[in-house]
Amino acid sequence: MTTFHALYGHQPEGEWAAPGRVNLIGEHTDYNLGFVLPIALAQTVRVQARRRTDGRLRLHSAQGDGTVTELTAEDLAAGTVTGWARYPAAVVRALLEAGHRVGGADLSFDSDVPTGAGLSSSAALECAVAVAYDDLYGLGLGEQELALLAQRAENRFVGVPCGVMDQMASMCCRAGAALYLDTRDLSARQVPLDLAGAGLRLLVMDTRVKHDLADGAYAQLRAGCERAAELLGLPALREVPLSGLDEALSRLPDELRPLVRHVVTEDDRVRRAVALLDAGDPAGLGPILTAGHASLRDDYRVSCAETDLAVVAAVAAGALGARMTGGGFGGSVIALVAADTAEAVAGSVTQAFRSAGHTAPAIHQAEPASGARRVS
The missing domain is CATH 3.30.70.890 (GHMP kinase, C-terminal domain)
Structure with a gap:
């Protein structure tokens, strides 16, 4: 496997992970502001990351073709990114539009969450980027704030009008429990499972x-x-x-x-x-x-x-x-x-x-x- 150092010429500042999820009950009620009961999975999207000072976002996926996608600030603002790279790009754009002072980063992803399988691989990818950026740039945002930013990224910049369940599950679930979530006010309770x-x-x-x-x-x-x-x-x-x-x-x-x-x-x-x-x-x-x-x-x-x-x-x-x-x-x-x-x-x-x-x-x-x- 290609190392972060081999890709970018330096070591990462850290590694972050966000899980896929299954929903026990509550499918298609989250955008109707209803109730859901998801659990997080052991399968995760993992990202190794390091800040950049030139504003560029460079992306690599172990599941891709080996290339590094490099995006400028202009690319992010234009919203013209395609393919899997649009998900991390959308999160960075959502952070910028929310007024957070963030810059570029080198990001290298690896995932065992199957894509297209209904297990929220896109939300896992978004949330992995969100928690990495929160740490890299010292934003101090809470789990719900990061989940909402990830949802906004998917709604506005990817084009999927999803509710917030997937992102809240990926951010807020706990081992040994299901997340009982009211998607209207985001009140949540861990229910032992x-x-x-x-x-x-x-x-x-x-x-x-x-x-x-x-x-x-x-x-x-x-x-x-x-x-x-x-x-x-x-x-x-x-x-x-x-x-x-x-x-x-x-x-x-x-x-x-x-x-x-x-x-x-x-x-x-x-x-x-x-x-x-x-x-x-x-x-x-x-x-x-x-x-x-x-x-x-x-x-x-x-x-x-x-x-x-x-x-x-x-x-x-x-x-x-x-x-x-x-x-x-x-x-x-x-x-x-x-x-x-x-x-x-x-x-x-x-x-x-x-x-x-x-x-x-x-x-x-x-x-x-x-x-x-x-x-x-």
Whole structure:
């Protein structure tokens, strides 16, 4: 592997890491100012970094073609950066536009977060840059401030109108816990999630169907939700109570009703999931996961044949529950399983994919991990 010294002629000032994430419950409610329950993954984006005095940003990725992308201040201001480099460039631009006195840097990245798998690789990349710059330039920003800056970078300069869940999860999650986050006021609570102690495992199954949230489909869904809230005279769909769902749906055109039904019922699933974890019953999450997938498939319509197959095959093989995670249109599925059935469930899903003529999924176990941090 190419060393930082070989790339840039000097040693880094430090190394920082930010994790990918899976969302247990709460998919597509964050931009409706609802509730979410993500965990951070052990898979991270790591960045070695050093300040520069000439304002230039030089970027290298171990997963790239070996070249170093060099950007000037004019490149950052113009917002014309393309490819993976637009994510770190967007974070630096967001810092500058927020009034922070930051300069250039040499940044070298390495990542084991799969891209396009619904595991928030872009948020991990953004948050790794944010924490590195915070340390390099002594900004003294808190986790929430850095998460909001990373979200602003993706919204304004990458062009994905995402909510703040991915960035908050990457910044604020803790090992052994899920993050119960209110995305309206950013109040958060760490909810203990000891899967091993309960004899459980969480499988993450990457279907290898890639998705790109910048392609417009995600934005269309958000626009539909915002239109529904406007028609209901509400600031956000979280204001619709479960008990008032039918009445709200009766006031909407047919094409918007499924979107609203998903958001309102998903918020309710988050609350029920948190209650189960607080009561020490993580196994009870199983049916909630599966119900959430049915809603994503039938109401929100962001699933696909491969994610549906993974859910059906996992549950048929004995999983307590399973659901798609991430923005949709491919990506990954999570399955909650008893520890002694994990291998059998993974094998059954793999066989189901082969029988259907699909590429076998990449499957690994997940444990709640820590958020973004300096590692050296």
